[in-house]
Amino acid sequence: MVNRIKMKIIKKPAEMQKLIKKYKLKGKTIGFVPTMGALHQGHISLIHRARKESNIIVVSIFVNPTQFGPSEDFSRYPRPFKKDAGICRKEKVAAVFVPKPKDIYPANYFTHITVEKLSDIMCGKSRPDHFKGVATVVAKLFNIVQPDRAYFGLKDYQQFIIIRKMAGDMNFPVKIIGCPLVREKNGLALSSRNAYLSGEQKQRALALSLSLQMAKNLIKNKNVKSAKSIISKIRKTLRPHVNKIDYVEIRDAETLETLGIVNKRAVIAAAIFIGKTRLIDNIIV
Amino acid sequence: MVNRIKMKIIKKPAEMQKLIKKYKLKGKTIGFVPTMGALHQGHISLIHRARKESNIIVVSIFVNPTQFGPSEDFSRYPRPFKKDAGICRKEKVAAVFVPKPKDIYPANYFTHITVEKLSDIMCGKSRPDHFKGVATVVAKLFNIVQPDRAYFGLKDYQQFIIIRKMAGDMNFPVKIIGCPLVREKNGLALSSRNAYLSGEQKQRALALSLSLQMAKNLIKNKNVKSAKSIISKIRKTLRPHVNKIDYVEIRDAETLETLGIVNKRAVIAAAIFIGKTRLIDNIIV
Numbered sequence: 001m002v003n004r005i006k007m008k009i010i011k012k013p014a015e016m017q018k019l020i021k022k023y024k025l026k027g028k029t030i031g032f033v034p035t036m037g038a039l040h041q042g043h044i045s046l047i048h049r050a051r052k053e054s055n056i057i058v059v060s061i062f063v064n065p066t067q068f069g070p071s072e073d074f075s076r077y078p079r080p081f082k083k084d085a086g087i088c089r090k091e092k093v094a095a096v097f098v099p100k101p102k103d104i105y106p107a108n109y110f111t112h113i114t115v116e117k118l119s120d121i122m123c124g125k126s127r128p129d130h131f132k133g134v135a136t137v138v139a140k141l142f143n144i145v146q147p148d149r150a151y152f153g154l155k156d157y158q159q160f161i162i163i164r165k166m167a168g169d170m171n172f173p174v175k176i177i178g179c180p181l182v183r184e185k186n187g188l189a190l191s192s193r194n195a196y197l198s199g200e201q202k203q204r205a206l207a208l209s210l211s212l213q214m215a216k217n218l219i220k221n222k223n224v225k226s227a228k229s230i231i232s233k234i235r236k237t238l239r240p241h242v243n244k245i246d247y248v249e250i251r252d253a254e255t256l257e258t259l260g261i262v263n264k265r266a267v268i269a270a271a272i273f274i275g276k277t278r279l280i281d282n283i284i285v
Numbered sequence: 286m287v288n289r290i291k292m293k294i295i296k297k298p299a300e301m302q303k304l305i306k307k308y309k310l311k312g313k314t315i316g317f318v319p320t321m322g323a324l325h326q327g328h329i330s331l332i333h334r335a336r337k338e339s340n341i342i343v344v345s346i347f348v349n350p351t352q353f354g355p356s357e358d359f360s361r362y363p364r365p366f367k368k369d370a371g372i373c374r375k376e377k378v379a380a381v382f383v384p385k386p387k388d389i390y391p392a393n394y395f396t397h398i399t400v401e402k403l404s405d406i407m408c409g410k411s412r413p414d415h416f417k418g419v420a421t422v423v424a425k426l427f428n429i430v431q432p433d434r435a436y437f438g439l440k441d442y443q444q445f446i447i448i449r450k451m452a453g454d455m456n457f458p459v460k461i462i463g464c465p466l467v468r469e470k471n472g473l474a475l476s477s478r479n480a481y482l483s484g485e486q487k488q489r490a491l492a493l494s495l496s497l498q499m500a501k502n503l504i505k506n507k508n509v510k511s512a513k514s515i516i517s518k519i520r521k522t523l524r525p526h527v528n529k530i531d532y533v534e535i536r537d538a539e540t541l542e543t544l545g546i547v548n549k550r551a552v553i554a555a556a557i558f559i560g561k562t563r564l565i566d567n568i569i570v
Contacts, residue, residue, distance in 0.1 A: 013456050017458050021458075025312060110400050110450060110454060111398060111401070112398070112399050112401070113396060113397070114396070114397050116396075116397070117395055118395060135396070143455055143458060165395060169395060170425055170428055171425045171428040173302050173428060255393075
């Protein structure tokens, strides 16, 4: 059976806003899934959730230069646009927004959003301007797509907390929805960056999810509550398999404040390097 | 004759957003006049312009704490709310948004907008965080009121340029409209801060608009083009009357870049102190 309505591929912010205005005048609700493309089952789960709650689904595909550090993987980040568009079409996305960097950051672009405190910890320590880039581009996309609801994967847990904080602080009339992390059967968290890994590296990367699962078991079944001791056990488990541990932290799952004792809802989050590939994962306890 | 529709006075951001949603579903366009209250003919001229272009007029009255420096006049800034509400009612404003600071900046408020370069010059030099406070509150108000058009007086010329830049950079679907400065017959630019001046100080304050008008005449009628020489003449005119000159500058009227030679559309802007009152004014040439 053929879809009656052809999926729109839109490149210019003004064109997107014009289309959104039409939808809004018809009283349609907009569900928005912002991505950097290289779509996998994690992204698809966001689209599925959006479809349950909104009339119109918009997906953006934009590898945002301002959230990459100078030595990071911006230029080699995968951009399989045709495959991504095919997935969106199959998932009944109404419009895909694929701007060029120069349409998002024209010459003499001066404006940035910072979310204090939350942006300087965890991933923010080793990626200093990362969350400024994220908060700014998401706010811009919100103004372009004007969604009722926006969907983010909880794999990027700190990103979700920062975007939710930014949207609340800035009074964006957008509901921010975090969706469960999706894993391979072996536990590896789905990530577009997994494509960088060789077979051997992928095997070693399993230590990440396994060490977090082990930590969760320690807390739930062995009643271990000291964050220091749990972190030390995770590090010990990771060390033989990874090239570098960036951080392992246990923090309040809502505020991201550090926890000495795991006595409330917490996130255990870690970032490691396998070869040159930086991977993150987290688990809620 | 009595208005059929009673003007709404709204205190909570969520309540305002709910009302706006209703207007939008009816296809109404929203014209927005953000103010700090103490409304004068300058503000009223903005409301008049808004009324010509939009179905619904919303005025906000909020003395924004984050745009005042620690030694500035936040606490004594005039707040004649009843008089302001009367003016809005007379001008057929649909809704006045009067939030409390704690509803705009709740505990653990972390998010700020900065507009680089434009915020560090002119008024930004002597008021370091002023434009960060302005850009942030205006973006928040845009998300609360979701206007089609927003109106700003050109008396705060740098503010207008920064807000227009912020709105453009952030892709706000809002048209930013600058409206002519309104003056008393004697030339004094209308400002809520004129209320601080004694009769004698008000006389001295006239030097500000007179010196700018003189500079315009020099450029237009005497063909003087050197910014340095014009600025020096303005300073000489001001000096006997004012307590302190904060700055006198001539800049490109669009980009606020400095001009050595006045060979395109320029703004001549100045800030002075009369007693402890800081006054600004500008003229376009």
